[in-house]
Amino acid sequence: MAEVPEPHTGWTFLTNHARVLAVIADNQTVRIRDIAARCRLTERAVQKIIADLEQDGYLSHTREGRGNTYRIEPGKVLRHPAEAGLTVAALLSLLVQDEADRSLLPEPDTGGA
Numbered sequence: 001m002a003e004v005p006e007p008h009t010g011w012t013f014l015t016n017h018a019r020v021l022a023v024i025a026d027n028q029t030v031r032i033r034d035i036a037a038r039c040r041l042t043e044r045a046v047q048k049i050i051a052d053l054e055q056d057g058y059l060s061h062t063r064e065g066r067g068n069t070y071r072i073e074p075g076k077v078l079r080h081p082a083e084a085g086l087t088v089a090a091l092l093s094l095l096v097q098d099e100a101d102r103s104l105l106p107e108p109d110t111g112g113a
Contacts, residue, residue: 014095016041020049021088022095024059024070031067058088 019039023030032050036043050070053059058076061068074089 016045017049017053018091018095020046021053021058021072022092025072025092025096028070028072029064029067030070 016039020035020041023035023038027034032043032046035041036046039046041049050059050061054061056079058073059070060073061070072088072092074087074092076088077084078086078088078091
């Protein structure tokens with residue numbers, strides 16, 4: 001797994017719900033512990049976000065052994081009126097593609113040798 005960035009204070013462009021959904025889109029069998037690490041959240045916060053997403057029909061899961069397999073509803077429309085008509089699939093196509101593109105970038109030069 002890639003190195004997790006340092007925590008950030010202040011406002012950001014994405015909500016924690018969008019971050020969790022993007023991580024699940026990248027790996028439908030990801031563990032809550034790993035979601036929490038990638039999103040810089042507590043496991044309890046991730047569980048609450050997953051419950052929110054499931055309650056509103058954006059996400060479902062099936063139990064497989066000791067883990068879960070998640071299913072995202074790609075045609076579900078985003079909640080805010082400003083995003084009227086924008087689907088989860090459209091949002092995730094931007095976020096997941098960005099992650100794929102970033103993994104192809106060279107590591108930043110930190111100046112150390």
